[in-house]
Amino acid sequence: MRDLEKLADEIASKIDRAVNDAERKIKKKWRGNWEARVHTASSDFQSATNSFKRVPDRLSDLATDGSCAMRYLFAYGLIGMAALMGFCGLVLVLIALLEYPPSGNSTMLEKLSGGLALIVFSQIIWWAGRRVKRSGDEKAHAKNQHRILRLAREKGGSLTVTETAMDTRITVEKTEEILRELTISGHAEMRISDSGLVVYHFPEIEHWDEKHRARPVDEL
Secondary structure, X not given: OHHHHHHHHHHXXXXXXXXXXXXXXXXXXXHHHHHHHXXXXXXXXXXXXXXXXXXXXXXXXXXXXXXXXXXXHHHHHHHHHHHHHHHHHHHHHHHHHHOOOOOXXXXXXXXXXXXXXXXXXXXXXXXXXXXXXXXXXXXXXXXXXXXXXXXXXXXXXXXXXXXXXXXHOOOHHHHHHHHHHHHHOOOOEEEEOOOOOEEEEOHHHHOHHHHHHOOOHHHO
């Protein structure tokens, strides 16, 4: 009889341990899933918040891109018109020269003067188109510079060329050119890591929290 009671106690103890183990595993798995869900939700919320904060910058970039596109469209339109006018003027001059010596009427002189006038106007329009295109290039360059500065603010004040090119979708050559310009102008400084990695650092962005404690120059 005692053997049966002992066996029953052992069976009950094993069942109790198995139930407790199963309960612990279920709680652990549920807690892990819950924490993962909370972390995922938090990450999604943070990502959505960051995306919402970038909306004004994206709208500004779209407006700038639209302005640059209009400038380029107008510039190439002027350049195309200038090329067409220059070609027509050159044809008229050639026709007038083929009619030499001049006949009794003034047709040859009219063609010659008209062709020369078209050539002169084409040069003026060509110059205007080049000026408009140059203004579009300057605006696009300023836009890319602003994108790089915003990225430097998001990254804590330090950037590499490849990282910047990937995040801003600007070519590596253009990215390196802008970063070097910012370094020459004193807004950034070039640093080299132990492994030889070139890093462009922005001290003003790193020490932005000090701007509220700035004092007048006379008090320094």
